[in-house]
Structure formats: structure tokens, C-alpha cells
Amino acid sequence: MTGPAIRLDDLTVAYGGHPAVHHLSGSFRPGSLTAIAGANGAGKSTLVKAIVGDLRPAGGAVLFDDLDRSAIGYLPQAAEIERRFPIDVLDTVLLGAWRRCGAFGGVSRALRAAAERALAAVRLDGFGKRPIGDLSAGQFQRVLFARLMLQDAPVILLDEPFTAVDARTTADLLAIVARWHAEGRTVIAVLHDHGQIRRHFPETLLLARQCVAWGATGEAMSPANLDRANALAERWLEDAPVCRPAVEDAA
Numbered sequence: 001m002t003g004p005a006i007r008l009d010d011l012t013v014a015y016g017g018h019p020a021v022h023h024l025s026g027s028f029r030p031g032s033l034t035a036i037a038g039a040n041g042a043g044k045s046t047l048v049k050a051i052v053g054d055l056r057p058a059g060g061a062v063l064f065d066d067l068d069r070s071a072i073g074y075l076p077q078a079a080e081i082e083r084r085f086p087i088d089v090l091d092t093v094l095l096g097a098w099r100r101c102g103a104f105g106g107v108s109r110a111l112r113a114a115a116e117r118a119l120a121a122v123r124l125d126g127f128g129k130r131p132i133g134d135l136s137a138g139q140f141q142r143v144l145f146a147r148l149m150l151q152d153a154p155v156i157l158l159d160e161p162f163t164a165v166d167a168r169t170t171a172d173l174l175a176i177v178a179r180w181h182a183e184g185r186t187v188i189a190v191l192h193d194h195g196q197i198r199r200h201f202p203e204t205l206l207l208a209r210q211c212v213a214w215g216a217t218g219e220a221m222s223p224a225n226l227d228r229a230n231a232l233a234e235r236w237l238e239d240a241p242v243c244r245p246a247v248e249d250a251a
């Protein structure tokens with residue numbers, strides 16, 4: 001499997017007329033493993049939501065080579081996921097396969113076995129009947145990774161997947177990310193831990209509402225680029241109008 005390319009063509013995304021991401025152009029290469037880094041409010045989640053189609057561009061476009069957008073595997077920030085829903089762990093994992101069995105389709109024995117294998121792969125054997133509301137944050141994150149494994153998507157987007165997750169679980173989940181990359185999927189993750197990005201993500205998009213750098217992680221996360229991203233963050237205006245040109249060097 002080689003995931004498709006995702007191209008951003010002069011992409012601007014705004015809330016109430018104020019841009020959170022603007023004039024972003026570039027490509028996530030097929031099969032690439034990319035971190036999206038940047039300060040709080042840099043537009044990272046906004047970009048991810050625009051890629052999955054939850055937000056419409058105010059300008060420009062997100063373009064896919066040969067991909068049905070609904071086939072994207074997407075893990076939103078934990079705070080956005082409803083956990084009070086009365087559903088057990090195994091059924092949550094099986095939701096990853098809804099495209100294969102349809103909303104009202106039956107779940108085959110093979111699919112159930114695949115869901116149980118995915119649970120075993122995230123070290124949650126025997127958790128299938130537990131309600132998801134009873135799990136710890138880290139256990140729930142493992143369930144969501146198992147669901148993505150079952151979804152078998154060519155493109156996977158993860159928004160801060162390791163927040164509130166301990167070191168051992170993070171290591172396990174990073175190993176799954178590495179496996180997805182080795183399988184040729186296109187994987188994109190919003191992350192804050194620069195050390196983790198440098199160790200595990202070959203490419204980085206450094207965002208400060210606009211693109212600061214996008215390429216090999218060592219270069220994109222250079223001290224000069226990080227300084228520039230911080231300097232831009234200090235000058236953000238929450239009420240900036242759309243398409244106001246970047247004025248980073250005006251100060």
C-alpha cells in the first residue's frame with residue numbers, strides 16, 4: 001500500500017472571517033510520515049480539520065491524488081471525543097470497519113477476529129466487553145489506535161495522539177505509527193514534543209498560521225525556524241482579516 005499525496009494549494013481556513021491558517025501551499029508526499037508542529041493557536045488542528053473536510057477553506061484548496069476523503073483515518077484531539085456513549089470496547093474498534101460492512105451490515109466472524117487481533121496488538125486483550133467510559137485515558141487511546149488499525153486507511157491523521165498518555169503507551173503507539181509508515185501509508189500527526197518529532201518523524205511542517213518550514217525534520221526544526229515561528233506567534237491578531245499578507249519582518 002502506498003498512500004496518496006495530499007496537496008495544499010494556497011489554503012486559507014478562517015473562523016468568522018479571521019484566518020487561522022493562511023496561504024499554505026505544499027504536499028504531503030505519498031507514504032510520508034510528517035509531524036505538524038507549532039505553538040498553541042498556530043492552526044494545527046484547523047489544518048487537520050480542513051484536510052479531513054470538517055472545515056471548508058475560505059480560499060485555496062486541499063487536493064488529493066486518487067483518494068475518497070471519507071477513507072481517511074482520523075483521530076481528533078481527545079477532548080473532542082465523546083466517551084459517555086454506552087458502547088463497549090470491541091464495538092468501538094469495529095466502528096473502524098463500518099465502510100466495509102455498512103451502517104446496518106452484519107459483522108462477520110472474520111471481522112470480529114480482526115478487531116480482537118487489533119485489541120491484542122495494542123495490549124488490550126480481554127477488554128472487549130468493557131464500556132469505553134470505564135477506561136483510563138491511555139487505555140482509550142489504545143482502543144482508538146486499534147480502531148484505526150481495523151479501518152486500514154491509506155491516509156492517517158492524528159491530532160495530539162499522545163496527550164495524557166504515559167511513556168510506555170506512547171512507545172507502543174509510536175511503534176504502531178512506524179508500522180503504518182513502513183506499510184506505505186501517508187501519516188500526519190500534530191505533536192508538541194520536539195524531541196519526539198526529531199526521533200520519530202522524518203518530515204515536519206512547522207506552522208505559525210502560515211508555513212514557517214516544511215521538509216526534512218532536522219532542517220524544518222532548526223533553531224532559526226523555531227525562533228521565526230515564535231516571533232510570528234507573538235504578533236498574531238485574533239481579529240486579522242482574511243488574506244492580510246504576512247508581516248513577519250515588519251517589526
Ligand SMILES: Nc1ncnc2c1ncn2[C@@H]1O[C@H](COP(=O)(O)OP(=O)(O)OP(=O)(O)O)[C@@H](O)[C@H]1O
Nearest residue numbers: 015016020038039040041042043044045046047238
Ligand atoms: N471553532 C472555532 N471558532 C473560532 N476560532 C477558533 C475555533 N477553533 C479554533 N479557533 C482559533 O483558531 C486559531 C487556531 O486554532 P487551532 O486549534 O487550529 O490551533 P492549534 O495549533 O491546534 O493549537 P493547540 O496547540 O492549542 O491545540 C486559534 O486562535 C483558535 O482560537
